[in-house]
Amino acid sequence: MSEEEFYTFQQYMKKDMAITASMQDYLEMIYRLSQNNGYTRLYDLAAALNIQPPSATRMVQKLAKLALVDYKKYGVIALTEEGKQMGSFLLARHLTIQTFLQLIGITEGLLEETEKIEHTINSPTLQALRKLVDFFQTRPETLQELQDYMKIVEASKES
């Protein structure tokens, strides 16, 4: 896939993805839910992701095959070392994007936007976003200026 060619969204999402977007959602959520006890259960996972248990069963089995979780039928779901690393990365990514969006004034649908964006950006973009966030966070006056600017434009323009 060369640099200058167009592809459809689906194609981009498939490419370079050993781990699909859905798998990432599951991993990140397993990571969150495991933070207390070190594990979670299928039913809770399904509930947290707003999907039906059978869908979770299948995905968790896939993740087990990929050695990202330890799981056997009717048992608890715990991340493997590799799964933990991915989960923690995924959560950090989530927070970076969320912070960025908050910075630029997104409040409505913040979670949803974050969730969608986190699956689409690659590592350099993520790093750039983190730096951008840092940039503003270390320059409160500039951030203030930005936020004032956002408001003004909002008031004066419709597009």
Added chain:
Amino acid sequence: MSEEEFYTFQQYMKKDMAITASMQDYLEMIYRLSQNNGYTRLYDLAAALNIQPPSATRMVQKLAKLALVDYKKYGVIALTEEGKQMGSFLLARHLTIQTFLQLIGITEGLLEETEKIEHTINSPTLQALRKLVDFFQTRPETLQELQDYMKIVEASKES
């Protein structure tokens, strides 16, 4: 779908989408390819999107059903008035995101990142990005400061 619930990526993508991500890709590309002559052909469209002609046929037929393109078998593909509006919106969106990414220093995989992100963000986020871009474009010194900052952090940090 309430504000505070998690969903998987797929679910977010389906929601609020009369027009799927793929349809958007097609529309945007038809719009681009139509800029010269006012129409394009299936073969060219397929080539431009790096998909096989049969896939394009099916999608174009769908778009015709949705009254976004005028198309009859073996004929030319032209956007309807509504299709044109969407196409032009989609292209503008593409350019906004591309500019934003360039601003924060993305050069590698720029097209791909743009393509992916454009399908995931909603209208408020897009508007916020546009304002952010404007903010920097009207403040060359601040932009310069940002870009210097990016470089410094890059040199000093690894994460």
Added chain:
DNA sequence: TACCAATGTTAGCTCTGGCTAATACGTTTC
């Protein structure tokens, strides 16, 4: 201990949007 409710699994369906193989159309060219 035996049963019931809660949790989990299996089987099999749906939809989207890729793909290939085979076929059809339409235009240029001899």
Added chain:
DNA sequence: GAAACGTATTAGCCAGAGCTAACATTGGTA
């Protein structure tokens, strides 16, 4: 005007990831 080539269509396959219905397991409580 017929053949050949480029363009487009149809049919039918595949994978991912939802879903429901039906069934299985487990564990707490009577």
